[in-house]
Amino acid sequence: MKTKSNRNFFYRNGLTAVFLTLFIITLAAQALTGWNKHNQDLQEDDAPEIGFSTYLQSGHFISATFENFESEFLQMALYVLLTISLRQVGSAESKKLDEPEEVDREPKPSKDAPWAVRKGGWILKLYSNSLSICFAILFLGSWALHLYGSWQNHNIEQLAKHLPKESISAYLGQAEFWFETFQNWQSEFLSVASIVFLSIYLRQKGSPESKPVDASHMETGK
Structure with a gap:
């Protein structure tokens, strides 16, 4: 059986990795669609369009x-x-309503x-x-x-x-x-x-x- 120490990186960090990947993909999609929408609005106001790098600022x-x-x-x-x-x-x-919780215990110094x-x-x-x-x-x-x-x-x-x-x-x-x-x-x-x-x-x-x-x-x- 595999132990914690020899699990691969993605197994140990998969939740963070997946959500960060989704964040980057959706942020890029937002930037691209927002750039197009903003340029449409500028055209309607007879203003010049802007480049993508300018839009990001x-x-x-x-x-x-x-x-x-x-x-x-x-x-x-x-x-x-x-x-x-x-x-x-x-x-x-x-x-829990009445039982003590681990998160409420007072911290105790230890090597770990x-x-x-x-x-x-x-x-x-x-x-x-x-x-x-x-x-x-x-x-x-x-x-x-x-x-x-x-x-x-x-x-x-x-x-x-x-x-x-x-x-x-x-x-x-x-x-x-x-x-x-x-x-x-x-x-x-x-x-x-x-x-x-x-x-x-x-x-x-x-x-x-x-x-x-x-x-x-x-x-x-x-």
């Missing part, structure tokens, strides 16, 4: 890309934080523990919350880039309509940016609510996101 591409990143990172940050203390009876995505655990002090405290901190930073960075790209694209449209450019602070107070923002956020909140609730009653054999097929509906956790 445009507000249209930056806004569309980071608008999606932003909502995903917000979803993950909130999910990591809210699952610390909130429960959903019967859900595979919830901690991460460096931060062996170091202790404020470094351990930071490391103990590093996942939510990382997602929060990624969310804020994506939100800022979404705002920047959307503002840049808005001003391009303003010029095409022979209207004056607007400052970023003025644009931030307009409905357009917040419409883009909330239409993505609400879909992420719905997707999380769906996996939390549907995993109470539905199963997927072999998936760690599901309870065992023969588990009771009211059994909470995996």
Whole structure:
């Protein structure tokens, strides 16, 4: 029987590799189709078309890309934080209602523990919350880039309509940016609510996101 040490790279990292590959393919597809769509819009406004490399630096591409990143990172940050203390009876995505969980145990230094655990002090405290901190930073960075790209694209449209450019602070107070923002956020909140609730009653054999097929509906956790 093969042991963990002699499994091949893809077996050990397949989930990350597949999702990163899908990300690259779909990002490239988004860039190409977005470039064509943006040039169509420019033609309709009697403005000159732009090249692909120029498009990748445009507000249209930056806004569309980071608008999606932003909502995903917000979803993950909130999910990591809210699952610390909130429960959903019967859900595979919830901690158990009354039983102690491994994730709640106090970290103990050992030779195999991460460096931060062996170091202790404020470094351990930071490391103990590093996942939510990382997602929060990624969310804020994506939100800022979404705002920047959307503002840049808005001003391009303003010029095409022979209207004056607007400052970023003025644009931030307009409905357009917040419409883009909330239409993505609400879909992420719905997707999380769906996996939390549907995993109470539905199963997927072999998936760690599901309870065992023969588990009771009211059994909470995996």
